């Protein structure tokens with residue numbers, strides 16, 4: 001087995017929505033293809049991976065640094081002991097050669113896309129869905145199963161709107177999600193005044209039916225004073241969780257919110273390394289059995305690093321079912337199922353071509369089932385299949 005070629009391309013993300021901090025319309029995603037010398041039906045087997053939604057492509061880092069290091073490596077050094085599969089850890093350490101520690105920024109997304117393409121390829125070599133390959137690699141059950149899923153939306157319309165039409169838009173959006181089979185939801189907060197956000201939360205709650213079915217996400221928007229002000233105002237709703245109240249690296253702020261707010265808080269989608277997570281556990285006040293971790297393998301060096309994060313959580317008394325990776329897409333569905341995590345998210349209808357699940361994935365009763373398509377099954381997504389098949 002050997003790699004014939006590694007390609008990367010930057011794909012624009014279909015946006016048109018905004019959260020408290022970000023307008024997604026300028027966002028891009030790095031799609032990586034690893035072509036190997038094994039064939040199926042006369043065509044080379046290709047593994048695909050991408051970083052994640054709501055960030056930027058990493059073409060330069062992949063093209064100028066990581067892919068040349070893999071090309072220069074002894075091909076056998078990139079394989080597992082028996083030479084049958086690519087070794088994700090060996091690929092990661094080779095791609096990271098001569099990189100200093102720390103500074104886990106865009107580089108972590110570049111390697112995330114590359115390393116996840118390895119998992120897609122390895123699963124395709126055995127003609128099985130990636131969750132099985134992942135489960136086997138990390139000693140979990142390989143049986144067919146589903147993941148708990150919630151629908152994320154409730155963005156602010158760019159340009160804004162009045163409070164009444166905002167509320168009816170939110171209710172209609174959640175009603176649509178419910179019709180699709182979702183039973184839990186997440187909306188954005190922090191892009192308006194507290195009073196207006198409370199009107200949004202109340203409108204969403206009317207449709208969600210219970211606080212336990214509705215999470216809110218501030219996208220790291222608040223300073224300590226405002227985070228605590230929101231925590232006080234949100235407490236009576238008994239929400240599913242309060243996500244990223246402050247800057248994701250401000251562990252002291254997170255700690256202060258955890259002390260003041262009895263409900264679950266969620267964070268981690270902007271932590272890109274195991275050491276960042278270790279620091280969150282040391283200083284962030286996260287509570288075993290209650291709070292939610294949203295680290296995303298595609299943003300954080302891939303699955304090899306992600307599993308190190310889970311090991312560190314478990315060593316500190318947390319349960320992997322507290323993990324709901326950020327990024328509502330097929331890769332994280334397979335990760336959540338393969339590693340028995342708490343669940344994953346979905347962004348129905350937005351962030352194409354990467355967001356959401358293909359029609360073949362059953363969604364119902366608040367759960368989503370991966371299909372038996374080989375790998376992550378990205379080719380089952382019509383929009384992605386078009387991009388993959390047009391790739392020269």
Ligand code: MG
Pocket residue numbers: 217219243244269326
């Ligand atoms: Mg978030």
